[in-house]
Amino acid sequence: GKSGYDHFMLKEIHEQPRALRQCLRGRVDELAGQVDLADLGDLSPRGIHLVACGTSYHAAVYAAQLFQQAGIPAQAFLASEYATSPPPIGDALVIGVTQSGETADTLSALREARKRGARTLAVTNTVGSTAARECDHAMYIRAGPEIGVAATKTFSSQIAALNLLALAITSVGDAREVISGLRDLPGAVQEILDTSTARKIAEAYRDAESYFFIGRGLHYPVALEGALKMKEITYKHAEGFAAGELKHGPLALVTQDTPVFAIVTGDDEQATKTVGNVKEVEARDAPVVAVTDGASDVERYADHVLEVPDTHRRVAAVVANVQLQLVAYHTADMLGRSIDKPRNLAKSVTVE
Numbered sequence: 001g002k003s004g005y006d007h008f009m010l011k012e013i014h015e016q017p018r019a020l021r022q023c024l025r026g027r028v029d030e031l032a033g034q035v036d037l038a039d040l041g042d043l044s045p046r047g048i049h050l051v052a053c054g055t056s057y058h059a060a061v062y063a064a065q066l067f068q069q070a071g072i073p074a075q076a077f078l079a080s081e082y083a084t085s086p087p088p089i090g091d092a093l094v095i096g097v098t099q100s101g102e103t104a105d106t107l108s109a110l111r112e113a114r115k116r117g118a119r120t121l122a123v124t125n126t127v128g129s130t131a132a133r134e135c136d137h138a139m140y141i142r143a144g145p146e147i148g149v150a151a152t153k154t155f156s157s158q159i160a161a162l163n164l165l166a167l168a169i170t171s172v173g174d175a176r177e178v179i180s181g182l183r184d185l186p187g188a189v190q191e192i193l194d195t196s197t198a199r200k201i202a203e204a205y206r207d208a209e210s211y212f213f214i215g216r217g218l219h220y221p222v223a224l225e226g227a228l229k230m231k232e233i234t235y236k237h238a239e240g241f242a243a244g245e246l247k248h249g250p251l252a253l254v255t256q257d258t259p260v261f262a263i264v265t266g267d268d269e270q271a272t273k274t275v276g277n278v279k280e281v282e283a284r285d286a287p288v289v290a291v292t293d294g295a296s297d298v299e300r301y302a303d304h305v306l307e308v309p310d311t312h313r314r315v316a317a318v319v320a321n322v323q324l325q326l327v328a329y330h331t332a333d334m335l336g337r338s339i340d341k342p343r344n345l346a347k348s349v350t351v352e
């Protein structure tokens with residue numbers, strides 16, 4: 001059942017700290033600064049393709065950046081596009097990111113990769129799923145069953161699992177920091193759940209016809225995910241952009257009627273650039289909601305702030321996303337939408 005929550009989606013949002021702990025359990029040795037995924041064997045890939053759809057694709061876009069930063073050429077593909085102009089595969093490892101393990105587009109991309117000689121790995125929530133059975137390897141995200149059509153806890157757990165995978169197959173210098181960041185992640189998510197003011201933001205902007213989400217680097221897939229969640233459960237137009245792309249076209253759509261959610265954490269060059277993009281939308285009178293840890297001066301240009309704790313950047317992306325899950329949820333709730341079963345959508349899309 002829904003354990004007292006109005007919707008499975010809200011229940012699953014609240015299950016995230018536990019889901020994340022389950023994902024990490026037994027897989028990290030904090031003292032040694034090492035990750036143990038022994039059951040995966042020796043993968044040592046020279047290149048990585050990630051194939052996925054929807055929310056899982058956003059996790060893949062995030063993960064491709066982790067592998068790239070560790071020096072492994074990596075690219076995320078929409079599974080439905082993968083086979084149409086197949087990229088050179090060499091001896092790449094092809095990772096299918098799929099909660100259900102049954103998504104037809106993802107299965108067919110993985111089959112295509114295997115046909116062309118690639119090794120395949122399923123990162124999935126579902127033991128015994130088709131993806132898990134057909135791939136050479138499987139890594140389970142251990143989020144527990146997800147009933148709501150909107151993927152929430154499984155996105156967070158995919159991100160955690162892909163962080164572990166990146167640590168296990170690359171030797172990055174900052175492994176210890178990342179591991180301690182991951183250890184802090186469940187608590188940081190709990191803090192958001194306990195303190196979020198997302199319902200107030202939802203109240204303020206429930207009548208908007210269109211919402212924009214912007215972020216750079218690891219926050220770019222979070223912008224995409226924030227927009228997807230908003231459109232699928234509120235039925236309103238929402239778009240996520242790489243912050244730097246706004247001025248290349250979408251800025252023409254920005255008016256006082258388009259709330260812009262800007263994800264900005266830390267105070268590095270990336271943050272400074274995104275703050276610059278926020279100034280551009282603020283100058284067009286757009287309401288700005290900054291999702292921020294307060295390290296930069298983005299709040300000066302924002303109408304509202306959704307706070308996230310000061311964490312490792314990899315973790316900040318996940319906690320920022322939890323704030324956006326809550327904004328989408330509360331907006332849909334106020335609009336009386338069918339949150340757990342949005343119109344036209346299925347939990348698992350088994351046709352191409």
Ligand code: M6R
Pocket residue numbers: 053054055056057097098099100101102103106149150151152229232347348349
């Ligand atoms: O089961 P999968 O992760 O392969 O599903 C892929 C998408 O259909 C899925 O992530 C979809 O976008 C979400 N339900 C949206 O919330």
